[in-house]
Amino acid sequence: xxxxxxxxxxxxxxxxxxxxxxxxxxxxxxxxxxxxxxxxxxxxxxxxxxxxxxxxxxxxxxxxxxxxxxxxxxxxxxxxxxxxxxxxxxxxxxxxxxxxxxxxxxxxxxxxxxxxxxxxxxxxxxxxxxxxxxxxxxxxxxxxxxxxxxxxxxxxxxxxxxxxxxxxxxxxxxxxxxxxxxxxxxxxxxxxxxxxxxxxxxxxxxxxxxxxxxxxxxxxxxxxxxxxxxxxxxxxxxxxxxxxxxxxxxxxxxxxxxxxxxxxxxxxxxxxxx
Numbered sequence: 001x002x003x004x005x006x007x008x009x010x011x012x013x014x015x016x017x018x019x020x021x022x023x024x025x026x027x028x029x030x031x032x033x034x035x036x037x038x039x040x041x042x043x044x045x046x047x048x049x050x051x052x053x054x055x056x057x058x059x060x061x062x063x064x065x066x067x068x069x070x071x072x073x074x075x076x077x078x079x080x081x082x083x084x085x086x087x088x089x090x091x092x093x094x095x096x097x098x099x100x101x102x103x104x105x106x107x108x109x110x111x112x113x114x115x116x117x118x119x120x121x122x123x124x125x126x127x128x129x130x131x132x133x134x135x136x137x138x139x140x141x142x143x144x145x146x147x148x149x150x151x152x153x154x155x156x157x158x159x160x161x162x163x164x165x166x167x168x169x170x171x172x173x174x175x176x177x178x179x180x181x182x183x184x185x186x187x188x189x190x191x192x193x194x195x196x197x198x199x200x201x202x203x204x205x206x207x208x209x210x211x212x213x214x215x216x217x218x219x220x221x222x223x224x225x226x227x228x229x230x231x232x233x234x235x236x237x238x239x240x241x242x243x244x245x246x247x248x249x250x251x252x253x254x255x256x257x258x259x260x261x262x263x264x265x266x267x268x269x270x271x272x273x274x
Contacts, residue, residue, distance in 0.1 A: 017187035021197065021226050022218070030194045038185075039192065047160035047192030051168045051185055072151040073097060075141050077134060077163040079105065086158075099136040105129060110221030119224030123162075123232040124239060130166045131255065138167060139256045145171075146262050149269035161189040161228060169233055170240075173248040174263070175270050179237055186233040 011029050019025060035041050038049040076088055076098040088096055106129045113119035131138070144153055157163040165186050172182045218226070244250025252258045258266075 013191075014184075017184075017190045017228065018230070019190060021190075021223070021228075024197075025191065025194050030191060033191050034195075038188070046196040047189055049188065049192065051172060071154040073144060073148070073153040075137055075144075075153065075155040077137060077155060077157040077167070082158055097137070097140055099140060101133045102135045103133055105133050108225070110219060110225065112221070113224040114219070114221035118229060118231075119221070119227065120229060120231050120235055122224075123229075124236050126162065127166050127232075127236045128239065130163055131251070134163065134167075135255060138170070141167065142252065142256060142258065142262075142266060145266045145269055146258075159189070159193055161186075161193065165189065165233060166236070169237055170248060170251070171270065173237060173240065174252070175267060179234060182237055183230040183234050187228055187230055190228040 009029055009032060011026075013033065016025065016029070016033075033039065038051070040048045040050060042048050071094055074088070074094055074096045076083065076096060078086075078098075079101065083098065106126070108126070109122070112122035112125070115121060141153070141155060144151070155164055155167055168185060169182050172185065240251055241247040244254060246253070249260075249263055252263055252266075253260075
């Protein structure tokens with residue numbers, strides 16, 4: 001389905017978000033998409049958007065955080081080395097929450113991402129690991145949802161694709177968003193990161209020590225690692241639904257320690273305003 005307001009621009013967003021990272025997207029198309037919901041246009045910041053189907057302006061996922069976006073609480077999902085390299089700013093009237101990882105993240109293996117499934121299984125393993133690594137922060141986010149319904153919050157990592165993608169998927173699952181909408185939200189990062197595509201590629205390469213790659217030649221594993229595939233988040237969502245008796249509710253109870261009453265309050269607080 002084409003999604004564009006300018007009759008002079010012809011594109012199908014469902015196809016665009018699946019474009020190979022090596023292919024540059026047309027600037028006018030990118031500009032139009034990034035200036036429309038769910039994207040939030042802020043100068044100097046990439047991939048900022050409200051996650052769909054929840055209370056307006058409550059949950060915003062993004063890459064590097066550099067400006068005041070009017071939120072009250074900011075959850076930083078990055079690891080210490082990332083925070084040291086790119087310190088978060090002091091934003092007036094906003095509290096930044098960073099909690100120590102529950103465990104050391106598993107090492108990124110580019111050979112796993114080079115498998116015949118396009119790296120999907122490697123991504124799901126990485127996302128499953130994020131559920132454990134970021135458990136303290138995820139618990140804090142859902143506690144905020146339960147207790148602070150009138151205080152907009154933001155969560156971010158580096159690219160706004162993987163760690164934020166996991167958290168966004170959990171929140172969207174909780175409010176009953178259809179799987180195809182969760183997938184579409186995840187895929188939007190392909191367009192959202194386009195303005196910083198080259199610098200993001202370099203930082204991702206450095207982050208996984210992929211020494212065999214350079215900005216113009218990616219190893220098969222690195223190329224898969226930087227991709228945005230719908231099957232990745234779909235498979236992850238399915239894994240939550242199959243591993244926990246009650247799906248996302250089971251995860252919130254079993255791993256994060258919330259009660260049925262807590263979870264119902266979260267759903268009410270995340271529901272769109274009427």
